[in-house]
Amino acid sequence: MTYLIQQQDMQKTVEQFLLSYGYSAALIRRLRHTEQSILKNGIPVYTTYRLNEGDSLAVTLPEEHGSENIVSVPMDLDIRYEDRDLLVVNKAAGVPIHPSQGNHDNTLANGIAWYLGEKGEAATYRAINRLDRDTTGLLILARHALSACMLSDMVRTHAIRRCYLAAASGLVPPEGVIDAPIARTCDSTIERCVDFERGDSARTHYRTLYYNRDTDCSLVELRLETGRTHQIRVHMKHIGHPLPGDFLYNPDYRLIGRQALHSWQLDFIHPIKKEPLHFEAPLPEDMRRLFGQ
Incomplete structure (x- = not known):
């Protein structure tokens, strides 16, 4: 630089x-x-x-040895943007973003290690925004330490604007704001709940775009003010409209086999070039079917 x-x-x-x-x-x-x-x-x-x-x-940024413990695995990646500073990937359903116990070679990190290896690179894997295993859509990856610290600071200051699409059970009101603090449930390390005494503040703005009477599902646009774990899933259950296929909060798989949540839009300023960036990823096929598309 x-x-x-x-x-x-x-x-x-x-x-x-x-x-x-x-x-x-x-x-x-x-x-x-x-x-x-x-x-x-x-x-x-x-x-x-x-x-x-x-x-x-x-x-000159210090040369790094890469994420050497991440196994390189060929993967069909949908890369929406790439330059020397960052990648934007449209993540598929069923793909964790990080290796963990039981997920050593089937994660996005494995696919990115393979992709960069094919280009002769050995970059450290840095996912900036997080998506659950079964949530689809747009994800930002930093390609070096400077873009990583700048993008992470943008997440902290809410300078990266994220918009999601969800299928929600029932007819959701036209629009509203869910202002309900979220805490970890007492008997689980994974599950969250609305808790007005112990919870951290959480606000979600929503707008209903379409309702399908046949599936009794609403297509809802959601924008986050905060980024709590499982925020959309917990908030939609809280107002009585959980996401179908959600194994934690609404394990009803009659319509879809995973939580019907998709990271649809990303807007942010490029950390190095200082240019505005806008990305969209179309609704995946399994969610489109819920609305007759």
């Missing part, structure tokens, strides 16, 4: 400048301990060096 120092950045230290551009303190510490990683006009400098207008500051 190369930066031409402008007047407003004069007399900032290298560290102050990098922090203002979204570098995390942890990444700056790694740069300090990597030879030739910070050059001012071609000469190595410390992070305490003060910058002058017209300086050229070049930062």
Whole structure:
């Protein structure tokens, strides 16, 4: 990464400048301990060096060894966007995003390891937003440490706008806001519930797009103000319209074999290029069938 120092950045230290551009303190510490990683006009400098207008500051991100414990497995990936900083993937149903006990070689991480390996790369796997195993749709992956810390900060500050589509049981009201705190249930490490005493604040905005009388399902657009675990699934159950096929909150598989939830839209500013990005992924076939499509 190369930066031409402008007047407003004069007399900032290298560290102050990098922090203002979204570098995390942890990444700056790694740069300090990597030879030739910070050059001012071609000469190595410390992070305490003060910058002058017209300086050229070049930062080389430390080379990484990749996620070596992730097995490379060929996978049919639907990649919607790719550049040197990030990937946007349309994830299929039944695919966990991270390896875990019982899921060592069937995750998105395995497929990405294979995909990058075919390109001669060995990048560390960094999923920025999380989707449950059976939730389909758009997911952001960072390709290096800088985009990872910048995108993670954007998640924390709600600068990445996510929109979901869900099939919900029954006729859902035209629109509304669900403001109900969510906590872990007392007898499970996985299941969540609405709990107004112990829960963390959670708000979900919803709008009903279509109702199919034959399946008694509503197609609902949902936007999150917060990002609690299972937030949409828990909130829709709370208002009496759970998602069909949800093994935790509504195990009714007559219409669909997994929770009918899809990450439909993503909007955010590219962390490096600072350009607005917009992505959409069409509703998957199993959800379209619920609405006669």
